[in-house]
Amino acid sequence: MRNEENTKQPIYVTRAxxxxxxxxxxxxxxxxxxxxxxNMGCFHEELRAALAEYLGCGGIELFVNGHxxxxxxLQAFELKGEVITTPFTFASTTHAIVRNGLTPVMCDxxxxxxxxxxxxxxxxxxxxxxxxxxxxxxxxxxxxEAIMRIAKRHGLRVIYDAAHAFGETVxxxxxxxxxxxxxxDASMFSFHATKVFNTxxxxxxxxxxxxxxxxxxxxxxxxxxxxxxxxxVDYVGGNGKMNEFAAAMGxxxxxxxxxxxxxxxxxxARYRENLTGLRGVRLxxxxxxxxxxxxxxxxxxxxxxxxxxxxxxxxxxxGIFPRKYFYPCVNAxxxxxxxxxxxxxxxxxxxAASVLTLPLYPxxxxxxxxxxxxxxxxxxx
Ligand SMILES: *Cc1c(COP(=O)(O)O)cnc(C)c1O
Numbered sequence: 001m002r003n004e005e006n007t008k009q010p011i012y013v014t015r016a017x018x019x020x021x022x023x024x025x026x027x028x029x030x031x032x033x034x035x036x037x038x039n040m041g042c043f044h045e046e047l048r049a050a051l052a053e054y055l056g057c058g059g060i061e062l063f064v065n066g067h068x069x070x071x072x073x074l075q076a077f078e079l080k081g082e083v084i085t086t087p088f089t090f091a092s093t094t095h096a097i098v099r100n101g102l103t104p105v106m107c108d109x110x111x112x113x114x115x116x117x118x119x120x121x122x123x124x125x126x127x128x129x130x131x132x133x134x135x136x137x138x139x140x141x142x143x144x145e146a147i148m149r150i151a152k153r154h155g156l157r158v159i160y161d162a163a164h165a166f167g168e169t170v171x172x173x174x175x176x177x178x179x180x181x182x183x184x185d186a187s188m189f190s191f192h193a194t195k196v197f198n199t200x201x202x203x204x205x206x207x208x209x210x211x212x213x214x215x216x217x218x219x220x221x222x223x224x225x226x227x228x229x230x231x232x233v234d235y236v237g238g239n240g241k242m243n244e245f246a247a248a249m250g251x252x253x254x255x256x257x258x259x260x261x262x263x264x265x266x267x268x269a270r271y272r273e274n275l276t277g278l279r280g281v282r283l284x285x286x287x288x289x290x291x292x293x294x295x296x297x298x299x300x301x302x303x304x305x306x307x308x309x310x311x312x313x314x315x316x317x318x319g320i321f322p323r324k325y326f327y328p329c330v331n332a333x334x335x336x337x338x339x340x341x342x343x344x345x346x347x348x349x350x351x352a353a354s355v356l357t358l359p360l361y362p363x364x365x366x367x368x369x370x371x372x373x374x375x376x377x378x379x380x381x
Contacts, residue, residue, distance in 0.1 A: 010319040011368055015361040016193040017260050019252035027248040036244065039224075043247035050254055051204060054167065056179030058210025059186075061219040062247070066163050066190025066203030068240040070096040072222040073186055073205045074131075076215060077157050081128030084156075086116045087329040087340070088348040089135040093161045094330045097133060105129070106331050108345040112285040114138060114298070114355075117347070118146035122154075131157035136165040136180065137326070138357075139196075139295035141287055144170070144183045151184075158184030162206075165189070166197045167261065169291045180290075181206035186215065191250060196264070196295050197257045199250035202242050263362035264294035270366055271297050271358060274373035280307065280380040297358040298325065299376070305353040307380055312356060314379045320372055325357040 018024075031037060044062060052060045063069035074083075074096055082103045085093060097104045105124050110117045116134040132151055134142045142160070151158045160180075166189055168180040181187045181204075191202035205219055218235075221228060226237030275281050282300040286292055301307040308324070315322055329352045331340035342349045358372060 008319055010321060011359045011364070011372075012321050013323045013325075013357055013359050014194045015363075016198060017196075017253065017256070017362060019249070019256055023252045023255070024249060027252060028245060031244055031248075038241055038243040040241065041244045041247075043244045043251060044242055047199075047242075047247040047250045047254070050251065052206075052210070054254060055181045055189075055206055056169070056177075057181040057206035057208060059205075059207035059212060059216055060181075060210075061205045061216055061223070062242040063203040063205065063223055063240045064242055064246075065201045066188055066192060067092045067096060068223070068238065069190075069203035069205050070159075070161060070188040071099055072219060072238065072240050073159060073188055074100045074102065074133075075222060076218045077131065077159070077185070079130040079157065081130050082126060083131045083133055084121055084124050084129060085133040086135050086137070086348065087331040087342065087345050088114050088326055088351060089137055089161065089330060090163070090326060091330060091333070092163070093133060093135055094336070102130075103128075104340065106340060106345050106348075109137075109348045109351065110143075111347050111351065113140040113287075114284060114348075114351055115140050115142040116147070118143045118150065121147070121150050125150075125154050125156070129154070129156060131159055133159050133161060135161040135163075136168075138284065138298050139164045139168060139293050140284060141165060141168060141170060141180055141183075141290045148184065160184050160187040162187040163190035163192075163195065163203075164295045165293065166191075166195065166295070167257065167293050170287075171289045171291075179206075182208040191246075196261065196293050197250075197253055199242065199246040199253070202246050202250060260362045261293050264360060265292070267360055267362070267364050267369060268292075268294045268297055270369045271360075271373065274370060275299060275376070278377060278380065281376065294360070296325070297360045298355050299358060300351065301354045301356070301380060303354075303381060304350070308354050308356055311376055311379045314375050315372065318371070318375055320359065320368075320375070322359060322372075323357045324352075324355065327352040327355065 223240030
């Protein structure tokens with residue numbers, strides 16, 4: 001005998017968004033005619049143009065995934081020495097810096113939204129510093145104007161990890177709107193299956209001015225083994241190309257992404273209705289001038305890791321699987337032991353210990369959101 005509990009499907013933190021099968025089938029059918037499966041084919045070029053338009057960035061290059069996009073972007077700027085970044089992120093951000101032979105210097109984050117605390121950057125700058133790599137974590141857009149002022153004053157590059165920030169826009173004091181991918185010198189987006197917009201695996205580098213062709217050319221060469229033309233190889237590049245099946249998935253998903261973002265917004269609103277004012281639970285602050293993509297639903301427990309872990313266990317027992325994003329902090333990873341130290345970023349360490357990222361995807365039923373919040377309310381103290 002199966003009782004009702006057992007028939008419930010498990011609920012994971014996310015669920016990859018897919019277009020109607022027929023839409024994808026119709027598009028990839030053309031590949032059986034062309035036999036061009038990769039190496040910047042028509043779908044690649046079509047998606048590149050469509051995303052430039054959607055993201056509002058003149059400059060864009062597509063990549064096989066977000067991580068390679070960031071690695072090759074750091075390489076393209078020929079950075080040296082130290083790079084100031086944040087430990088409250090996914091492994092990729094720091095690894096991309098270290099794999100470029102650069103030294104990561106960890107800046108602590110703001111308690112309110114988990115982004116880099118701009119007020120702590122200048123104390124970390126030395127004569128070896130060449131860049132700042134902040135992260136719009138959970139889609140919370142960094143204090144970009146403060147970061148840019150500091151970067152200008154010290155002659156540093158600003159390269160954003162915008163993996164979580166697809167499609168977000170910032171409205172300036174004068175009313176002008178800027179795509180988040182136009183901030184700083186350049187930004188990296190991830191189109192991984194679990195992100196708001198996916199190409200199965202994929203990523204992009206964007207920058208404000210498409211006229212700045214040098215960066216585009218450099219990135220194009222780097223993702224294609226450093227090849228300049230049939231008989232010239234100018235850089236030690238790698239293979240970072242997005243294939244045609246991935247680009248076709250992106251073209252289909254782009255038709256639906258606005259509707260998915262709106263549905264995510266409804267899910268987040270329901271979470272907020274249930275959780276706002278609940279003692280011991282804090283929701284992250286969002287910038288009033290940012291149009292959110294509702295990428296994640298992080299909640300912070302005032303009771304710290306004991307309460308966070310109790311809620312995690314209670315939800316797991318119900319077949320609900322949130323994630324402890326981002327725990328541990330990158331500076332607590334075994335691979336950085338003796339090099340980085342989580343005690344140097346106490347706010348990030350505390351946030352990582354007390355945060356839980358709740359299930360969030362466009363079609364998450366209201367009843368499940370309410371059930372999740374019920375379990376939280378029972379276990380928070
Ligand atoms: C997903 C993610 C990446 C890496 O992107 P991939 O497309 O998975 O390679 C980098 N940084 C952050 C913050 C991410 O969440």
